[in-house]
Amino acid sequence: MATISPFMALRPQAVYADKMLSLQSLTRDLNPNGRIAQHLDHDFISGSQSNTRILDNLQRMMRSGELYLEDKPCMFVYEITENGNVQTGLWTLTDLKDYDQGLIKTHEAALHCSTGDLINYRAEVGLEGAPVLLTHRPSAVIKSLLYRFRQEEADSVYYANKVFHRIWAVYDIHSIRQISRCFADLQAVYLVDGHHRMSAAINYRVLRKKNRCETGEFDLISSFYMSSEQLRVKEYHRLVFPHKDIEIDLVFKELKKIFSVTRSIRNELVIPYKKSDFGMFIAGKWYNLMYKQKDGSRVADTALLQEQVLKPMFKINDPGRDPNLVTIGGADALEVLQEQLHLHPLAIGFTLTAMTTEQIIETAQQEILLPPRSTWIEPRIPFGIILRKIEADLSLKYEILSD
Numbered sequence: 001m002a003t004i005s006p007f008m009a010l011r012p013q014a015v016y017a018d019k020m021l022s023l024q025s026l027t028r029d030l031n032p033n034g035r036i037a038q039h040l041d042h043d044f045i046s047g048s049q050s051n052t053r054i055l056d057n058l059q060r061m062m063r064s065g066e067l068y069l070e071d072k073p074c075m076f077v078y079e080i081t082e083n084g085n086v087q088t089g090l091w092t093l094t095d096l097k098d099y100d101q102g103l104i105k106t107h108e109a110a111l112h113c114s115t116g117d118l119i120n121y122r123a124e125v126g127l128e129g130a131p132v133l134l135t136h137r138p139s140a141v142i143k144s145l146l147y148r149f150r151q152e153e154a155d156s157v158y159y160a161n162k163v164f165h166r167i168w169a170v171y172d173i174h175s176i177r178q179i180s181r182c183f184a185d186l187q188a189v190y191l192v193d194g195h196h197r198m199s200a201a202i203n204y205r206v207l208r209k210k211n212r213c214e215t216g217e218f219d220l221i222s223s224f225y226m227s228s229e230q231l232r233v234k235e236y237h238r239l240v241f242p243h244k245d246i247e248i249d250l251v252f253k254e255l256k257k258i259f260s261v262t263r264s265i266r267n268e269l270v271i272p273y274k275k276s277d278f279g280m281f282i283a284g285k286w287y288n289l290m291y292k293q294k295d296g297s298r299v300a301d302t303a304l305l306q307e308q309v310l311k312p313m314f315k316i317n318d319p320g321r322d323p324n325l326v327t328i329g330g331a332d333a334l335e336v337l338q339e340q341l342h343l344h345p346l347a348i349g350f351t352l353t354a355m356t357t358e359q360i361i362e363t364a365q366q367e368i369l370l371p372p373r374s375t376w377i378e379p380r381i382p383f384g385i386i387l388r389k390i391e392a393d394l395s396l397k398y399e400i401l402s403d
Contacts, residue, residue: 036384
């Protein structure tokens with residue numbers, strides 16, 4: 001079951017949109033974002049007054065006409081086309097009570113380091129510039145419904161970074177009710193991206209209740225729903241900067257207890273293609289690691305690597321907090337990993353295979369939480385293509401900080 005509702009969206013004016021969404025720089029996870037993100041996303045603006053500056057930027061962009069507010073609540077059918085691959089889903093609001101009731105299932109822990117900043121951003125700015133990504137098992141009814149809307153001419157078409165974005169706004173009450181009923185019939189939905197944003201929204205809602213404040217609009221979160229058959233899951237590799245000098249012979253001695261370890265022919269990059277297989281780069285050489293234990297098929301590779309290698313051998317006890325562990329995902333992940341290994345000769349790299357969408361769903365069903373950034377999932381929706389503004393509450397924020 002998914003409890004969804006329409007919302008009054010902030011959107012970029014069509015005449016500015018392509019430029020505002022176009023690639024200006026890259027975030028740390030290689031997700032391309034443009035001018036809107038640089039002015040409104042907390043990842044791009046740091047400092048003690050960062051949220052005040054973001055609010056000033058938002059007000060200026062609204063006054064200039066770069067952003068406008070829809071005149072009525074609506075849902076959006078959103079289609080993204082990249083390299084000939086078309087992905088379509090529904091952009092709407094989700095009631096956070098679904099999460100409380102266990103109707104939204106998750107497979108991955110949130111990064112601790114970003115949740116606190118996002119709580120303050122939510123409190124002081126009240127802006128959702130990108131949705132959390134939720135998936136569900138294929139539904140013929142929902143697929144048919146979204147297809148019907150896409151037969152009409154799109155309300156907005158943007159092109160940025162070699163990607164087409166098409167948006168159909170759904171305003172009429174009859175269609176919104178029909179969509180809502182279809183999503184209410186889903187047995188379960190699964191959070192596959194935006195875990196830190198979901199965590200921040202949940203935690204801020206708890207804090208408002210603690211301070212006897214109405215939760216109101218903070219009960220809802222901007223969400224994009226896409227059928228699991230359309231998701232694309234890619235690898236998320238690991239780069240370790242050892243806490244101290246390591247004894248390579250001892251590392252191999254421990255590895256060989258649980259892995260079959262072989263040198264890469266001609267020292268070529270190892271790209272594993274089978275579950276429980278890994279590539280490892282250490283001391284200038286690539287190795288194949290093949291897990292020998294029988295439990296490998298029951299454990300996700302990121303969890304297996306964490307528990308069998310990173311934690312006992314490299315003292316990475318908390319992968320969500322440890323600065324000596326770097327995760328690298330996306331289209332250029334292998335290239336970036338090799339660049340980092342070249343720049344940092346003492347670093348150790350691990351390459352992994354990608355999970356399947358079915359493995360992700362099964363992990364969530366079993367209520368297993370994998371280490372943060374276990375899965376790189378596409379689409380990666382650019383910040384600012386559709387925004388949601390919530391009324392900020394600065395006084396509550398300061399009460400919270402004083403607790």
